[in-house]
Amino acid sequence: LVMPKQIIYLLKTLSPFDFILRSNFVKSYLKEQLPDATRIDIGFKMGGGASIGTTKTLIEGLGKGGFVRENHKLKPVSNAYKYKLLSFPSGNKWAMSIPWGDVFTGGISTNVPNGLVYLVMPKQIIYLLKTLSPFDFILRSNFVKSYLKELVNKKFKITGPQKTIREKTNSEFWGEAENQKGDKINYTLTTQNGYTLTAEAAVKLTKYCLNAENKSGYFTPSMLVGSSFINEISETRIKKI
Numbered sequence: 001l002v003m004p005k006q007i008i009y010l011l012k013t014l015s016p017f018d019f020i021l022r023s024n025f026v027k028s029y030l031k032e033q034l035p036d037a038t039r040i041d042i043g044f045k046m047g048g049g050a051s052i053g054t055t056k057t058l059i060e061g062l063g064k065g066g067f068v069r070e071n072h073k074l075k076p077v078s079n080a081y082k083y084k085l086l087s088f089p090s091g092n093k094w095a096m097s098i099p100w101g102d103v104f105t106g107g108i109s110t111n112v113p114n115g116l117v118y119l120v121m122p123k124q125i126i127y128l129l130k131t132l133s134p135f136d137f138i139l140r141s142n143f144v145k146s147y148l149k150e151l152v153n154k155k156f157k158i159t160g161p162q163k164t165i166r167e168k169t170n171s172e173f174w175g176e177a178e179n180q181k182g183d184k185i186n187y188t189l190t191t192q193n194g195y196t197l198t199a200e201a202a203v204k205l206t207k208y209c210l211n212a213e214n215k216s217g218y219f220t221p222s223m224l225v226g227s228s229f230i231n232e233i234s235e236t237r238i239k240k241i
Helices: 005-014 018-033 052-060 102-110 123-139 142-155 163-168 194-211 221-225 227-232
Strands: 037-045 066-070 073-077 083-088 091-098 117-120 170-179 184-192 237-240
Touching: 018 037, 018 102, 018 170, 018 184, 018 194, 018 221, 018 227, 037 083, 037 091, 037 102, 052 142, 066 091, 066 102, 083 117, 083 123, 083 170, 083 184, 091 123, 102 117, 102 221, 123 142, 163 194, 184 194, 194 221, 221 227
Parallel strands: 037 117
Antiparallel strands: 037 170, 066 073, 083 091, 091 117, 170 184, 184 237
């Protein structure tokens, strides 16, 4: 299959999206609902567990702290810099800030100057990470990372969640936008299991790119197809809270 260069570039910008796909659409949707927003925060809960690759990526990030978006710039912060009780369709859950890719891409999509991304975690783990922040150099050591990766290799019998688990679980997202006057709006997004959704969305976006004309360069998913695209994915529900 021979494809024009502009199509190849489009596919390259969309290839590594996983959970960022959904958080990117949530941020763009919130921006549309509150056009003068100066802050958009996102939180999410993984349903069905992470794959071996995602788990090892998280291990690689241990001890490196995180990032938030502040005045259009990425600001380095400590582990679990902020934590908050978020309201999801399945109930309230504690979450902590993480250096998620959409801290960057969400700002590109919306031009909103401030924001961060939360990940649902047990409250005990959040407190532990905050407590260990002065000892990040230990978590950064190759010895600790190698040991943890070896544990992961032993734990994971397969590379990702099995089909039966994916069919029974979903993913949930929480989003909040605020403007300079203090007006706030909150929405949640519920989707099918993250890995199932990624496969479906990848096919749809690839088909879109193959039919795209006169488009090349860098696009976030929502910049390319608009925030309403997420509604075309099976088992997707957006709700105002």
